[in-house]
Amino acid sequence: MKFSDKIADYTGSRPFFTLEFFPPKTDQARGFENLQSRIARLSALQPLAVSVTWGAGGNTMERSLELAGLTQLEHRIDTIMHLTCTNMEKGTVDEALRAAKERGIESILALRGDPPRGEEHWIPTDPRFRHGVDLVSYIKTTPEFSHFCVGVPAYPDGHAGSEAGENQEIEYLKAKIDAGADFIVTQLFYDVEGFLRWQRKVRAKGIQVPIIPGIMPIQTYASFLRLTKLCGTKVPHSLMSDLVPIRHDDQLVKDYGVTLAIKMIKQLTDQGNVPGVHFCTLNLEKSVHRVTEGLGWAGKPSRPNRLIAETPAELLQTSERVIDPHRAADSATSGLVVAGLPQQEAGKGELNNASSWDDFPNGRFGDFKSPAFGDPNPWGASNISRDQALNDWGHPKTVNDLTDMFLRYLHSKLASTPFSPTPLSPESVMIFPHLERLTRKGWWTVGSQPAVNGAPSTDEVVGWGPKGGYVYQKCFVEFFVEKEDVEKIEKKVAEDGSGWVDYFAANLNGECRTNVPVDGRNAVTWGVFPGQEVAQSTIIERESFLAWKEEAFSFWAEWASYYPPDSDVRALLDNVREKRWLVSIIHHDFQKVDALWSFLFDGEKALVGRA
Known part of the structure; x- marks a missing residue:
């Protein structure tokens, strides 16, 4: 079913939510199998849909299509397939859309992808696509593909790969809506007041399609720093003040991330009139479970949340170190971890509980069998x-x-x-x-x-x-x-x-x-x-x-x-x-x-x- 129709028909007693996954980095079947099991368990939470990311230039095309197809056909969850258009070989967009159609996928999140490399020297591989609006327009005006529901991204904190100001970015967004886009999913953010201000400006431009805020529960301090830098996310001073004292303890950081996500979602649904939220999972499941439990969206909580507000003594006793905490081998030029893959994050070893044996982001130095192994690289973001x-x-x-x-x-x-990218x-x-x-x-x-x-x-x-x-x-x-x-x-x-x-x-x-x-x-x-x-x-x-x-x-x-x-x-x-x-x-x-x-x-x- 088209995602726009699902939103229109939704009559639940609570806001809906969607879940985002990325194809495991390696070709080993184990990571794929483990992710399928994870998606099956999360499907019990009844997400309205799931989305599957697409690597820059189509470098995850086969894995993305396989994952999206399995999710759509085997797990029977309506799937939104991300699709980037720049730096794609000519004909690849058509091939991807046909493959999605064959798998019963009816919704696409249309992105530009990585910014053109060396702009004045860049020649588009497929001249039909230079910007995201080109992909939206192409899908909506091509009879073979016009049946697709099309969503587009938006950037409440500004686009990390663009020099345009906020007003110009909103003009770009309106052009995509005018070209036929049916819904908007935002990049991750942590400044709720900033989102609400941005949302008012978007609505004032006459954009009336559903806006779904992207929520990424903080998993580790290091992954939080890396992803916010990669995405150009604004981090409120109060958030950093809370995180710094506990940054060395992954579990405390993860607990804080759950508490913060619950607080953000309550504020968004109370003040922002949003129909639902989009969880960027990093292929992890525990935080999503705990957030939905804390919101009362998934039945009675299985265990109490360790709310920061309830444990001031624990916070006061944490170390006041000034470096990143949990390291998965700092590099001699530390970007070996930072530049390509989430830095300094742990694969915790395969324990008996399949739902939580790798509770934390897994990075290039983690366990390749983990669904979280590799770099999600949200929406084709580039850090160079x-x-x-x-x-x-x-x-x-x-x-x-x-x-x-x-x-x-x-x-x-x-x-x-x-x-x-760091010293x-x-x-x-x-x-x-x-x-x-x-x-x-x-x-x-x-x-x-x-x-x-x-x-x-x-x-x-x-x-x-x-x-x-x-x-x-x-x-x-x-x-x-x-x-x-x-x-x-x-x-x-x-x-x-x-x-x-x-x-x-x-x-x-x-x-x-x-x-x-x-x-x-x-x-x-x-x-x-x-x-x-x-x-x-x-x-x-x-x-x-x-x-x-x-x-x-x-x-x-x-x-x-x-x-x-x-x-x-x-x-x-x-x-x-x-x-x-x-x-x-x-x-x-x-x-x-x-x-x-x-x-x-x-x-x-x-x-x-x-x-």
Whole structure:
């Protein structure tokens, strides 16, 4: 059934809600199976519909269509399929719409997707689509597709990828409605008063279609920071004041997120006259259950919410650390986690309760079997702008220029790299001399963590999780190198690794080399906390490494696209992308803080000579 018709026919005693999911990052069936089970359990809450996201340029097309089809046909939940139109191969939009029709899907959320890369050099792959309004108009005026109900996004806090002001953005929104859009779903926000003011301006423009606010319950402090930055979300000062004291304790943050979502929804439905809300789930289920229970939308609560207002003493006793809390391996250029995938979030290990074995965002370092593994990248948002690329990274023309850029980042002379939108982390400073030495060699580091043997969970730099615990880390480092260096690494590991060293190496074309067994999994960060099982927050294994490899090489292509096609800069960056390998090396002796660096640097067979 069309979503617009479902809204019109809805006569429930409470506002409706919808749920948003993204296709699991890896191709492993396990993640897909686990997500299907999760959707089946959430369907018991009786959402009005679910939506399935679509990767930039159609890079999740097959998985998105499969997930949307299963949800529509097997779970019998009306499904809204997201569809982006820019940077799509010519004919892909038609193919996607036909595939949706075949699966019984009747509703589309039409998005532009990632902003055009290198605007003055950008040539649309499919010239029919430059903006979201083009997709709306095309669907509504093409007889083959005009039966679809079409929704469009809106951005109460402003569009992160646009320089247009609020009034102009509302004009763009009205153009989409005038082209035939049937409903609006907003990007996530946390400023309810700001939303209500924006909503009044939208209505004053004559836009009368249903507006459904997007709600993302806060899952972890780190994922909250990353996603609000990615989406350009305005964060009220009072919210940050509440979060900072509890930021190191994932469960307290999650509890706060539930409480905040309930408060927001009550205010929206009381003052905003909204017909329903849209939950951005991050493929997690516990928070949605708890929010709907707290609102009285899902029967009697199964357990009491740990409301912040009811636990002031607990808040007052939390650590006052100034760094991000739960880390899934901070990177040497911390954006290895930040840029592509949700940073510093834990996969909690598969426990008996299938509904909650990964209660927290899973990231690239989590468990690839989790439905939450990977990057939801809401609505094709991009966290690297062309202006940032040109201002920060200049116009490199040689390999030495690239080495210099990575060195300037390590020395805090640059605030970002294509792989790291944030400055060097305090954790990386602990191993700075080693990272500098590798980089001077031309081995460009994009991820690392130091060895840690039982640091308190409240440690200023490496601590995470509830207080009263201890955390552990194996040292690892990831970098881009030439093929001949990969061969040297393989030989060194085979001859001198003594079973202590594992590695992964992969190139753009899909070739992967490793000494890790096919089903081998390396837990490289774990914690022991009072009253809990051992928590393994960081896992490196083949599937997650290959998923990250795809992301990492896409950053080279994105960066290159900011420069003219015939320029020396683009030629250099394209060549690096085609020739270099991404390598990850792990040393398992976490009791020796210099074990990995001794392996790489010391002795007659040292891989890296002295600079």
